[in-house]
Amino acid sequence: xxxxxxxxxxxxxxxxxxxxxxxxxxxxxxxxxxxxxxxxxxxxxxxxxxxxxxxxxxxxxxxxxxxxxxxxxxxxxxxxxxxxxxxxxxxxxxxxxxxxxxxxxxxxxxxxxxxxxxxxxxxxxxxxxxxxxxxxxxxxxxxxxxxxxxxxxxxxxxxxxxxxxxxxxxxxxxxxxxxxxxxxxxxxxxxxxxxxxxxxxxxxxxxxxxxxxxxxxxxxxxxxxxxxxxxxxxxxxxxxxxxxxxxxxxxxxxxxxxxxxxxxxxxxxxxxxxxxxxxxxxxxxxxxxxxxxxxxxxxxxxxxxxxxxxxxxxxxxxxxxxxxxxxxxxxxxxxxxxxxxxxxxxxxxxxxxxxxxx
Amino acid sequence: xxxxxxxxxxxxxxxxxxxxxxxxxxxxxxxxxxxxxxxxxxxxxxxxxxxxxxxxxxxxxxxxxxxxxxxxxxxxxxxxxxxxxxxxxxxxxxxxxxxxxxxxxxxxxxxxxxxxxxxxxxxxxxxxxxxxxxxxxxxxxxxxxxxxxxxxxxxxxxxxxxxxxxxxxxxxxxxxxxxxxxxxxxxxxxxxxxxxxxxxxxxxxxxxxxxxxxxxxxxxxxxxxxxxxxxxxxxxxxxxxxxxxxxxxxxxxxxxxxxxxxxxxxxxxxxxxxxxxxxxxxxxxxxxxxxxxxxxxxxxxxxxxxxxxxxxxxxxxxxxxxxxxxxxxxxxxxxxxxxxxxxxxxxxxxxxxxxxxxxxxxxxxxxxxxxxxxxxxxxxxxxxxxxxxxxxxxxxxxxxxxxxxxxxxxxxxxxxxxxxxxxxxxxxxxxxxxxxxxxxxxxxxxxxxxxxxxxxxxxxxxxxxxxxxxxxxxxxxxxxxxxxxxxxxxxxxxxxxxxxxxxxxxxxxxx
Numbered sequence: 014x015x016x017x018x019x020x021x022x023x024x025x026x027x028x029x030x031x032x033x034x035x036x037x038x039x040x041x042x043x044x045x046x047x048x049x050x051x052x053x054x055x056x057x058x059x060x061x062x063x064x065x066x067x068x069x070x071x072x073x074x075x076x077x078x079x080x081x082x083x084x085x086x087x088x089x090x091x092x093x094x095x096x097x098x099x100x101x102x103x104x105x106x107x108x109x110x111x112x113x114x115x116x117x118x119x120x121x122x123x124x125x126x127x128x129x130x131x132x133x134x135x136x137x138x139x140x141x142x143x144x145x146x147x148x149x150x151x152x153x154x155x156x157x158x159x160x161x162x163x164x165x166x167x168x169x170x171x172x173x174x175x176x177x178x179x180x181x182x183x184x185x186x187x188x189x190x191x192x193x194x195x196x197x198x199x200x201x202x203x204x205x206x207x208x209x210x211x212x213x214x215x216x217x218x219x220x221x222x223x224x225x226x227x228x229x230x231x232x233x234x235x236x237x238x239x240x241x242x243x244x245x246x247x248x249x250x251x252x253x254x255x256x257x258x259x260x261x262x263x264x265x266x267x268x269x270x271x272x273x274x275x276x277x278x279x280x281x282x283x284x285x286x287x288x289x290x291x292x293x294x295x296x297x298x299x300x301x302x303x304x305x306x307x308x309x310x311x312x313x314x315x316x317x318x319x320x321x322x323x324x325x326x327x328x329x330x331x332x333x334x335x336x337x338x339x340x341x342x343x344x345x346x347x348x349x350x351x352x353x354x355x356x357x358x359x360x361x362x363x364x365x366x367x368x369x370x371x
Numbered sequence: 372x373x374x375x376x377x378x379x380x381x382x383x384x385x386x387x388x389x390x391x392x393x394x395x396x397x398x399x400x401x402x403x404x405x406x407x408x409x410x411x412x413x414x415x416x417x418x419x420x421x422x423x424x425x426x427x428x429x430x431x432x433x434x435x436x437x438x439x440x441x442x443x444x445x446x447x448x449x450x451x452x453x454x455x456x457x458x459x460x461x462x463x464x465x466x467x468x469x470x471x472x473x474x475x476x477x478x479x480x481x482x483x484x485x486x487x488x489x490x491x492x493x494x495x496x497x498x499x500x501x502x503x504x505x506x507x508x509x510x511x512x513x514x515x516x517x518x519x520x521x522x523x524x525x526x527x528x529x530x531x532x533x534x535x536x537x538x539x540x541x542x543x544x545x546x547x548x549x550x551x552x553x554x555x556x557x558x559x560x561x562x563x564x565x566x567x568x569x570x571x572x573x574x575x576x577x578x579x580x581x582x583x584x585x586x587x588x589x590x591x592x593x594x595x596x597x598x599x600x601x602x603x604x605x606x607x608x609x610x611x612x613x614x615x616x617x618x619x620x621x622x623x624x625x626x627x628x629x630x631x632x633x634x635x636x637x638x639x640x641x642x643x644x645x646x647x648x649x650x651x652x653x654x655x656x657x658x659x660x661x662x663x664x665x666x667x668x669x670x671x672x673x674x675x676x677x678x679x680x681x682x683x684x685x686x687x688x689x690x691x692x693x694x695x696x697x698x699x700x701x702x703x704x705x706x707x708x709x710x711x712x713x714x715x716x717x718x719x720x721x722x723x724x725x726x727x728x729x730x731x732x733x734x735x736x737x738x739x740x741x742x743x744x745x746x747x748x749x750x751x752x753x754x755x756x757x758x759x760x761x762x763x764x765x766x767x768x769x770x771x772x773x774x775x776x777x778x779x780x781x782x783x784x785x786x787x788x789x790x791x792x793x794x795x796x797x798x799x800x801x802x803x804x805x806x807x808x809x810x811x812x813x814x815x816x817x818x819x820x821x822x823x824x825x826x827x828x829x830x831x832x833x834x835x836x837x838x839x840x841x842x843x844x845x846x847x848x849x850x851x852x853x854x855x856x857x858x859x860x861x862x863x864x865x866x867x868x869x870x871x872x873x874x875x876x877x878x879x880x881x882x
Contacts, residue, residue: 230744231737238734242723247682248714249734249788250702308725 055302055354056314063321070328077331080208081200088200088278090323091212092117092271092287094316096294098216098223099264101315103163104298105227106260107240107307108156111167113268114290115174116148118283120272122178125187125282134191141269148174149265153258171291178284187282198277212274224312232256240307296343297322300350322346382445383408384573385430385461385542390439392425399425402439403599405592407542407573412564414584414605415577417594418617423577426594427546430575431463432456461542462535468527470519477502477515480534505533509563525556532563543567544575549583561587581610581864595619610864614836626815626840633843634658636694637827638710638796640679643688648674649851652688656796656827661818663842664831666871670848672831673715676798679829680712681705692796706735709795713785713802715831717778721785724774728766729755731773732788758787763813779810786817797821800831815841835864849873 071078096113103110120141127137148170155166196202200210209217227233238246239253247253276282301318303310322343329339383406392400400422407413417423428434429441432450440447443459450456456463470479477498478485486497502515511529519527528548535543543564549557564587568574576587584591585605593600593616600616638656643649649671656662664672678685684700691697698704705712714720722731732755733740740754741747755769762783766776773784782802789797799818803811818841822828832838838845845862847855847870855870 229746231740231746232744234730234734234737234746237730238723238726241725242719244716244720245723246734247702248712248720250706251734252703308723 056311056317059301059314059317059321063317063324066321066324066328070324074328074331077328082327082331084200084203084208084210086323086327087208087213088198088210089327090319091198091210091216091278092275092290093294093297093323094213094216094319095219095271095274096264096267096290097297097315097319098219098312099260099267100294100298101301101303101310101312102223102227102236103260103264104295104303104305105240105307105310106236106257107243108163108257108260109167109295109305110149110152110163110261110264110268111291111295112148112152112170112174113264113271113294114287115171115178116145116265116268117272117275117287117290118285119148119174119178119181120145120269121276121282121286122182122284124273124276125185126181128190128282129185129187134194138273141273142266145265145267145269145272146262147265148269149262150258152265153261156261157254157257175284175288182282182284184284188280190277190280190282195277195280198274212278220312220316227312236260237308240304240309242308293322293343296347296350300346302350302354305351318350383442384444386442386445387426387429387436388440388442390426390429390436390441392429392434392436398597400429400436400594400597403594403597405599405602407575409541409571409573410568411590412568412574412576412588414588414591415575415594416581416584416591416613416617421594421617422597423594424546425597427463427544427575427577430456430461430542430544432461457538457540460538460540461544462532462538462540463544463546464528464531464535464548465546468524468531470522470527470530472520473518475516475518476513476522476530476533479519479530480505480537501537502533505536508536509533510566511559511563523556525560528560529563532567536567540572542573542575544577546577547579548576549578549580557583581613584613585610593617618836626837631659631822631843633660634825637692638679638829639691639694640675641689641691643675643678643685643690645674645678645683645685647851649678649848652848652853654846654853654856656829658795658825658827659822660843661822661828661830661841663838663845664829664848665833665835665838665845665867666848668833670871671851672848673800675848676712676800676829676831677714679705680710680798682712706792709793711735711789711792711794711797713782713789713797713799715800715804717781717785722773722781722788725772727770728759728764728773728776728784729769731784732758732791735788735792754791755787758791762787762817777806779806782806782810782814786814790821794826796827796829798829798831801833802830803832803834803837835867838862838867839864847871 076082096117100110100113123141123144124137127140128134152163152167152170155161155170156163197211203210204214227236235246235251235256238249238251239256243253272286275286279286297319298315299305299318300321301310301313301315303315325342325346326339329342385407387403387405389402389404390400391398391402403422403426405415405426415423415426425434429436432453432455435449441450442448448459450459453463471482474482480502481498486494486501488494499515506513506515509529509532513522513526513529519530522530532543545564548560561583564574564576574587576584578584588605590602591605591608591613592602593613595617596619600619635658636655637658640655641653643652652671652675654662664676666672674683677683679690681697681700681702681704689696690699690705692705692708692710695708697708697710702712718724723734726734729752733746733751736754737746738744740750752769758764759766759769764776764783764787765780773781776784786802797818802818803814806814815837818828818830830838830841832841839862842862843859845855845857845859845867846853847857847867849871850873854873855866857866857870
């Protein structure tokens, strides 16, 4: 490729717009994380905040730093954390699934109904997981084949799956699940030699797996590309629809698994289990610096976001602050997490513009 | 068309003297002079990026020059923004008119300065009456009450001209007004413009269609790389002369195409059809050959190559690569067979703008960057760096987002991304649109050397000199059909344009 002519950047008409787009582009996609900070990456900031809150909690709140409390606090966010993993991948790919809490409820209701009908628990679990996958596939099919936006589709299936849960179990509450399973899900019986409950152990393994997939594999790169610019991904030969379909299926699987965990942890299967949980999951993911517009974020950030919400809720509970206030705190955090990067971007942009003028 | 000799009116209505303008370190205009006289139709010629748009924006009050003077009726002026220029009687009509779609023609024309009745109520009757009068003056039959939505681009331009008339514009600047017009629409536009000119308006006309310049104008000013080349009478000039002034060298020099002996058939397209878009398109491309797919915008060329690559589905027909049928609707299958498509829209389809340069380059070959689906970052980096050197990419860091690069360098990233797949069939859609002259020449050299290496190149291009300079064969599409196949020896602007506009083809010499 011999090209002796020197390049003449003058006369390039598209250059000014390209340059103008740069400042808002932020820190770039991929593992570089949220586009807010050129000083500090958003996900790192959330991690630091998490540690600060934990240190402050240990200093101010009796009982916070105790092993049993930490086990309990972790286990309290088991379902949120589990679902947050596939949700992170979905949001990175520019999608979202609002039906996860309803799928959790459906899974719980189905488990309860079948247990009530005398099924073996070993059969119930795989069946619930299959239902989860099917629910996820329905979401994915509507999004990728029918071409509806994920938000609209999953608002619909949010209602649909919760409705099915009520059909399956009605107003009943089923309890008395096998002791061995209940103990597995309980914070009182952590993994031997640690303070980590089994559901959280599962989460840790899956989180590592998800991080590797998102940040170190071809599939992960594809997710960022799809989220940032779906057309460009399609034109690069990435199987956009297949990947999205798989993501929704995995999310459905995880939501139904979380439903089993929830049922065992509370020892109660009800159709309204986990009502509204989808918003906490999404809040945690966004708090962790995953851009709702897709294409940006890190799995570590999302995990830090989940843990931060868990720790805060635990601290508020220990300090006898009511549930309502906890919800408000979560809400404020979410608004702040969405708002802050925008504000930082605006401020830096304005500063850059001033610098360009003078 | 009789136009007074410019010498008859010594003081130009609007003039530029030694005008310069830079954007950052890009010098868009350097010491340019221009004089527009009353009753004169004046052409402004130059390649993309020659500075035409900047010049128009200075005349229209959008930009103020850093050096030099703008003179109105001989006196220096500084326009206070576009409104200032408009008040001075200068109207600029852009390629794509900007009308309020849901307002009527009359409301669009008098937007913001409607005649009022008592209590500030708009006098709709007067608005309608005035619009009807304007339309009569222009000799066109458009209902003032009709909403702008659904008007053809030609009619929208008429509305813009009517607006200019309502301002009593003395200078009418038209930036590629005919780009999206059909022949009859262009003729009507020209008769309107000619009438205005005859009534004493100065017209500045910009078009890439050289024959239109010769049809409408008496004098021409040519710009190249931001500098004035010449202002001269068009009489006695040929289109070739004009091209030579615009390009600054002969076409043969610009396009380094060498004759090659085509090898085996690499890409075969048979009876490819997509309902309502293109019909019964059949052609082949051989190894070592550059085949151009020419035609007007909207003829279905991009749609055909997208169906070939599989990002769009075809309803019928088949595509073969090296004799093996390609699975339809699957870009992955096309890539596996060695087909690459550099799409027309760099910003939406060619690149993920927010992604880093190195990741963009890696995007087409993720499975080759490690085993078991993993991506080795060191390999990703070194591959990208390698391509950056080979294509002479101008960048700061490979981790910068693709969005910060200039258009030409963005195009190089897209090319790198596809050349990294080591294609046997390279399809490029408008490979040099919107990029600077130097990079354009590099892209042309690259395509030529790729063809010499035995790659089959299919090039969609609306740039006629590029088509004529680069292609071994020219395929021409018109309204979704392949209407002509012209060998290099017979390809001229006339023969390609005739086929592209659906006119009967002048007999090409028999082979």
